[in-house]
Amino acid sequence: MGDMDPHIFAVAEEAYKQMARDERNQSIIVSGESGAGKTVSAKYAMRYFATVSGSASEANVEEKVLASNPIMEAIGNAKTTRNDNSSRFGKYIEIGFDNRYRIIGANMRTYLLEKSRVVFQADEERNYHIFYQLCASSHLPEFKTLKLSNANDFLYTRQGRSPVIDGVDDTKELCTTRNAFTLLGINESYQMGLFQVLAAILHLGNVEIKDRDSDSSLIPPNNRHLTAFCDLVGVTYQDMAQWLCHRKLKTATETYIKPLPRLQATNARDALSKHIYAKLFNWIVEHVNKALITNVKQHSFIGVLDIYGFETFEINSFEQFCINYANEKLQQQFNMHVFKLEQEEYMKEQIPWTLIDFYDNQPCINLIEAKMGILDLLDEECKMPKGTDDSWAQKLYNTHLKTCSLFEKPRMSNRAFIIQHFADKVEYQCEGFLEKNKDTVNEEQINVLKASKFDLLVELFQDEEKATSPTGQVPGTGGRTRLSIKPDKGRDKSSKEHKKTVGCQFRNSLQMLMETLNATTPHYVRCIKPNDFKLAFSFDPKRAVQQLRACGVLETIRISAAGFPSRWTYQEFFSRYRVLMKQKDVLPDKKLTCKNVLEKLVQDQDKYQFGKTKIFFRAGQVAYLEKLRADKLRAACIRIQKTIRCWLARKKYLRKRSAAITIQRFTRGYQARCLAKFMRRTQAATIIQKYQRMYVERKRYRQKHTSHISLQNKYMIIQKHIRGWLARCWYKRCLYSIVYLQCCIRRMRARRELKKLKIEARSVEHFKKLNKGMENKIMQLQRKIDEQNKENRSISERLIGLENSYSTESERMRSELSRLRGVEEDAKNKSNQVVSLQDELERLRKELSATQQEKKTIEDWAQTYRDEMEKMVSELKDQNGMLKTEKDDLNRLIQEQSQQMTEKMARAIAEETQQLETDLNEERSRYQNLLTEHLRLEEKYDDLKEEMALSSNVSKPGHRRTDSTHSSNESEYTYNSEYAELEEGSRAAEDVTRGIDTSLTLKLQKRLTELEQEKQSLRNELENKEEQFQRTRNVKIPNRPPFIVTITLSVFTSQRQELESENKKLKHDLAEMRQSLLGDAATGAGAPGSPAYKVLLDQLNASCEELEVRKEEVLILRSQLVSQKEAMHHKETMTEPSVFVEDVSKLKDADELKQAYIGLKDTNRSAAPDFHKLNEDGELWLVNQGLKETIRLLEHQLQTQRRSYDNEVEALRGELQNVKEENNRQQQLLAQNLQLPPEARIEASLQHEITRLTNENLVRYITHTQIRTHDLMEQLEKQDRTIRKLKKQLKVYSKRIGEMGAGQTEGQTSPGQMVDEPIHPVNIPRREKDFQGMLEYKKEDELKLVKNLILELKPRGVAVNLIPGLPAYILFMCLRHADYVNDDQKVRTLLTSTINSIKKILKKRGDDFETVSFWLANTCRFLHCLKQYSGDEAFMKHNTSRQNEHSLSNFDLAEYRQVISDLAIQIYQQLIKCMENILQPMIVSGMLEHETIQGVSGVKPTGLRKRTSSIADEGTYTLDSILRQLSAFHSTMCQHGTDPELIKQVVKQQFYIIGAVTLNNLLLRKDMCSWSKGMQIRYNVSQLEEWLRDKGLMTCGAKETLEPLIQAAQLLQVKKKTDEDAEAICSMCQALTTAQIVKVLNLYTPVNEFEERVSVAFIRTIQTRLRDRCESPQLLMDTKMIYPVTFPFNPSSLALETIQIPSSLNLGFLTRV
Secondary structure, three states, rough: OOOOOOOOOHHHHHHHHHHHHHOEEEEEEEEOOOOHHHHHHHHHHHHHHHHHHOOOOOOOHHHHHHHHHHHHHHEEOOOOOOOOOOOOEEEEEEEEEEEOOOEEEEEEEEEOHHHHHHOOOOOOOOEEEHHHHHHHHOOOOOHHHOOOOOOOOOHHHHOOOOOOOOOOHHHHHHHHHHHHHHHOOHHHHHHHHHHHHHHHHHHHHOOOEEEOOOOOOEEEOOOHHHHHHHHOOOOHHHHHHHHHHHEEEEEEOEEEEEEEEEEHHHHHHHHHHHHHHHHHHHHHHHHHHHHOOOOOOOEEEEEEEEOOOOOOOEEHHHHHHHHHHHHHHHHHHHHHHHHHHHHHHHHHOOOOOOEEEEEOOOOOOOHHHHOOOHHHOOOHHHHHOOOHHHHHHHHHHHHOOOOOOOEEOOOOOEEEEEEEEOEEEEEEOOOOOHHHHOOOOHHHHHHHHHOOOOOHHHHHOOHHHHHHHOOOOOOOOHHOOOOOOOOOOOHHHHHHOOOOOOOHHHHHHHHHHHHHOOOOEEEEEEEEEOOOOOOOOOOOOOHHHHHHEEEHHHHHHHHHHHHEEEEHHHHHHHHOOOOHOOOOOOOOHHHHHHHHHHHHHHOOHHHHHEEOOEEOOOOOOOHHHHHHHHHHHHHHHHHHHHHHHHHHHHHHHHHHHEEEEEHHHHHHHHHHHHHHHHHHHHHHHHHHHHHHHHHHHHHHHHHHHHHHHHHHHHHHHHHHHHHHHHHHHHHHHHHHHHHHHHHHHHHHHHHHHHHHHHHHHHHHHHHHHHHHHHHHHHHHHHHHHHHHHHHHHHHHHHHHHHHHHHHHHHHHHHHHHHHHHHHHHHHHOOHHHHHHHHHHHHHHHHHHHHHHHHHHHHHHHHHHHHHHHHHHHHHHHHHHHHHHHHHHHHHHHHHHHHHHHHHHHHHHHHHHHHHHHHHHHHHHHHHHHHHHHHHHHHHHHHHHHHHHHHHHHHOOOOOOOHHHHHHHHHHHHHHHHHHHHHHHHHHHHHHHOOOOHHHHHHHHHHHHHHHHHHHHHHHHHHHHHHHHHHHEEEEEEEEOOOOOOHHOOOHHHHHHHHHHHHHHHHHHHHHHHHHHOOOHHHHOOOOOOHHHHHHHHHHHHHHHHHHHHHHHHHHHHHHHHHHHHHHHOOHHHHOOOOOOOOOHHOOOOOHHHHHHHHHHHHHHHHHHOOOOOOOOOOHHHHHHHHHHHHHHHHHHHHHHHHHHHHHHHHEEEEHHHHHHHHHOOOOHHHHHHHOOHHHHHHHHHHHHHHHHHHHHHHHHHHHHHHHHHHHHHHHHHHHHHHHHHHHHHHHHHHHHHHHHHHHHHHHHHHOOOOOOOOOOOOOOOOOOOOOOOOOOOHHHHHHHHHHHHOOOOOHHHHHOOOOOOOOHHHHHHHHHHHOOOOOOHHHHHHHOOOOOOOHHHHOOOOOEEEHHHHHHHHHHHHHHHHOOOOHHHOOOOOOOOOOOHOOOOOOOOOOHHHHHHHHHHHHHHHHHHHHHHHHHHHHHHHHHHHHOOOOOOOOOOOOOOOOOOOOOOOOOOHHHHHHHHHHHHHHHHHOOOHHHHHHHHHHHHHHHHHHHHHHHHHHHHHHHHHHHHHHHHHHHHHHHHHHHHHHHHHHHHHHHOHHHHHHHHHHHOOOOOOHHHHHHHHHOOOOOOOOHHHHHHOOOOOOOOOOOOEEEOHHHHHHOOOOOOOOOOOOOOOOOOOOOOOOOOOOOOOHHHHHOHHHHHOOOOOOEE
């Protein structure tokens, strides 16, 4: 049998023969995957031994051995997804034999029962068979007491949703199990006890535990299943219900009982169920071993090991770790045995052989079981008081990650580890390792079970006192435990010594198994599973190879192939290959014959070796010999077959020929008769068909004719109805549009009305009404206080009168008592006169008795009065105490209410602040969008103007353009006005409607129309100008007298006088307001409606109106001054005279002066005077100088008055704000007082009034002091400014006088004369050692400055070699010098040239990221410098004293700051577009298409890992490409000195673009919606988050922009079957819209057989749950959306005087000042 194909009986026979022949114990090791046939193979091996050996006694021991199989299968086997009868434990059965090799008994050892299956089963799996057998047999009479029913009624048997196995009858299986119990000597009573415990476990699983609160739970009373459990196991209901929901905690001195939350209580219930089942399993195994044991001495044994094979799943836990650890040990034993035997045989046969090494898995075993190995660290962590799976994982990483190559850490998890086993890498999840290793159960629950009245249950737990619980409690009567203050320390110590973890127990039992196997001769049975689908006659080669690799067979074959895997004895070789020998080759010596034949057949002698008794062949040689033998036999067979087949074919042919001739004769006669009959019938049928076809065609024609007529009628009816339906639809659409327009108009009007109502609600009259009500209530409260005081005074006066009368009466009684005592003494002295005074004595006695009676009466009355007074005093004290208590309670209540109000106000303020921030961001975004649109339209407008100018220049070459400076100023003024109009328009548009798309579209259309009209008007104007220019060249206008100087001086004089009068008026108004506010506070000066309040409001409104008027006048004046200076400065370009016909002396009104200015401006623009004739004597230059000085003085006075006016307005606003705050405080106090009772209300009102008066007095004093101090400081500052101003003007005048003298001298010198020294002395300033941080340049060098610093500057060289923001610092230092010399034209032209040059360079090189980033950083730095040195206190907080000295002193550049801020916004948006163009091609390829985690997207069999190269294809982008590009962006911005807050906003926008583009492509591509792609996206997002963490940008909000993409990836990975899954998806995907979620579910595509498509019902469930969401129906994200940008103020610590200008910038014409 051993020579046949592999069979289990052959292995069993070999083991049996070797046991008998070698007198050595044998072992059969059966291994393989679940469902491969291990259990069946072990059963067949045991059946073979029972059959061939027989029994040594009449007890039929072999039947008992076989009977143990049904019992162990019932309690240890279960249905899984891979096997319907899977063994969930390992077992080793030793079958004992006597000296005659007959079975005498057996012993069984089990390993690692899967207890978790008792309480949980996955889909398509079952619990252990015994539970379903009991439920299927619940109808039997003997099982009625168990209270069982269908398996679907119990939690522990219905979780897998597969209670029935096809082809298996659980009722019959239970009968087989019961018969096996009977055969092994377990009687009926014990069997019913076992079934009773099993039924109790099922009832315990159905016990429902509910939440009492968040930290405790309870079991409802009279729980049916708990009652059944207690009845079956014999315990009390109260004890079990108590300890299922509570646990006992022990400290050093006390013991506590702690309630358990519902989740912990449920886990404790399941742990108890698992523990009971494990005890029952061990009890059955123990009794089976007792039944199989014998008293006969055992001579030898054969062990059958049915052990689990190597396992690897998607989620591997503690069970898979122990299983693979056992397989490592078995594989080591297998290697040592097989390879050792192989090489020993080579030595025995004495063939040439060198010992070879084979794979040794000892390092992997050491990693698991050695000191500080995985099991040691696990046991150590279990001993820690607060040990967790995470801390254990960290210990593993710290211990083995860098020291052991077989231990690895997953890239995407911190709670898992990877071990390189001999078969494959396995990733283990750390979750649950500690809990499963501890295998703890609540001690009190065990004590309750120990106190049971059920004997079998007590027998199950009789060993718990030694090793079950760490507390060591002994159960008392009734199942209750007594709480002791001092626990038994000795028992705790003993329990800790005996308690072992599951890992320790498994390691010890595995060590014993290895010792047993090493002491025996092993035989191996490797069970191979043909497929994973439980199909018959289906073989999967890949799965087979995978299993062969896992069990080490391929390794064995590899090593065996290196030697001589095939061998024959000489006799066997001669017998088999005799056919290859010739007769002459056969010799008497068979060994010599075999050698001769092999030398002829196999030429290479290294392919075989001759041993003492055997011939050894290399791999493939036996196959070659078999081929030769088969060819020889095939040739002989063919020759024999040829002869036999020839004889048979000849004989068959002769028989067939004879039969064929006979059949042909009869057949031909029959065919002739049939032919005649057929011809007759054919003719008759033809005639019948002719008439039949005629009838059918006629009938068909009539039907078609009738149907055609009816169809025409139906077509007409259908057309009629469809046309009517279309007309109705058109009418409904029109009606809906009209109604919608009406709704929009009505909504607009309603919003306007609401805005008006809100303004009215915030008006002064509203506050007046509220304050009137408050005054009335305060007066009422004051009257109540007076009444209470009066009542208290009357009560106190009455009490004082009663005390006085009581004291007077007491004194009188004392005096009477003393008098009576004197009378009594006199009577005693006169006792000798008894006879004479007897009558008097009697009388006196009577008087004395009467007096005593009266005295007693008085004393009783006094005592009664005293008691009443004491009682009254005590009652008053009690009442006073009660009042104090009530007062304290009310104060506490007031404090609580105030605290609640404070918290409520804080929450409301926080919510309002958040809402305001949201509104601010929306307004900012809307403003920036409008600004972008405005800039785009402006660019288009400029392009149209350039085209028009270019066309005019080409057509008329004689045309001359106006001055660039003049045009730039006009464009700037136009830009500011258009910006103001645009801002007002945006606010109006927001009030009308919120729909930005519609309003923006209409605005763009309107703007486009205006541009077209403007273009046409410009063309017309250009033609008129050209005609006028041609006429003026031919016609000369006579000179008119110049009135420029006279008009200007008159205007300046009147304007200055008007401003001075207004200043005096404002000061007078301010004095009146201060006097009214500082008046008598008791008269309610600060209350609404008072005279001071009215004066304050009137003055404030008048001031605001006057301020607006003055602003307009100042703007007009400044523009006129600029126009006059430009006209004077560019006198050479003006060739025609100007005409002035009005007399300035006639203009007295301010409006007439304005009209004069406007006319002057128009005249200057329309025609230019001839300044060459006007300046013949040089007086025009002198007039110009005087005009400039006058303008500077006026501007200085105007700025001074404006600052003083602004300060006064701010002070008035602060006082108004204080009045409002006081009003609000009074309202709050009044509301609180109204809630108090009358007594506490009076006291609180008094306290509030005292506090208010104190605060008012204090505020008055402080305000008065502050006003005086402020006035003094203002005067001091004015004097300082005047001194500095005069010094600067003196310096400027001296310098200009020196230049004027030098110019006159130069003008008087002839061209050929050499001048060595100037005629007039020049004032040369001394060079200062300390620089002022300013750069001086000449006006003609301005273009060179802009060209070298902006237009021709290369950002790369500046970013690498120079300090960040150097161009901005240089420009600001030049601007400071222009401010220092008070040259407004220089300031204006420098700022205008800078802005236009930056726009030009961005327009030219807007696609270069470095250029855009460089100028964004410099523009922001320039803006920060303007703020930092503006002189505003808000921006000067972080400045040094030196930096404050560098502040701008003459000009307020707030308007230019807004223009530069808008320019920065434009640059930022261009930067975002540039980055988007760079990132756009990378995103889809890097985030979706590229496979960052290799092998995830491919379709692979389970357990087989596909290893592919991680190198990306050429021309494709990877995630690393995106990260490198982001790092390049970040480093470039950091090198350019971009603000950190601005970098965060840029990174946030980058991540939004990445997330939006990725999600949109995911929603549009079906091939990307799979589980593996979701994992890929999650990994890519984690890499992006890691990049943010490395750069320190986690708080910039970029991570939140990826939330929709993260949720889409999670949606691809979660389960999508049940309603619970739908609820989880709805709660998880908050950032995705309903359309996006449904789209992903519809596009979800499985990539392997383990995944399923999402059902339509599930998608409808999702839509139903998400129906109430308020969201837009938009599917795709807006990739063009740009977040609103802000530029937080970031002052520079760099001192301006320390900045050095490198020579590489070619700015040598700049001079440091």
